Amino acid sequence: MLFHVRMDVAVPPDLDPEVRADLLAREKARALELQRAGTWVHLWRVVGHYSNVSVFEVPDGTALHDLLWSLPLFPYMTIEVTALTAHPSALSENP
Structure with a gap:
């Protein structure tokens, strides 16, 4: 997800x-560990x-919650999360 x-x-x-x-x-x-594992897919300043805008790929919201809590800076963060799903007009959905 x-x-x-x-x-x-x-x-x-x-x-x-x-x-x-x-x-x-x-x-x-x-952050580098999670990127190398393929979990932290995008990281943009x-x-x-x-601040950063990121895309994570994890099994579910609980996994994301646990991941975010594992970040050393978590106590100093305000976080906004939006779940994403495929868009029917995306090129990846229309080969």
Whole structure:
């Protein structure tokens, strides 16, 4: 199942710099791991914001929920999720 996910990040500006650096390094490692596994299909930065728009391919909403909770930056995110399905006019649906 495909999901469109927007993640807006708000890391506290007064977070200890070493804690922040570790947090960002762990987030990057987790994102790369999920992309290499084919779960995090697309990852796009939103220009001018500390945000991204992503597409995930997971079995269901529960799997997505668990995945999002596994992200180190999750406690600092506002997340909007939209389930996706094939469009009948998409080229992939009309070979």
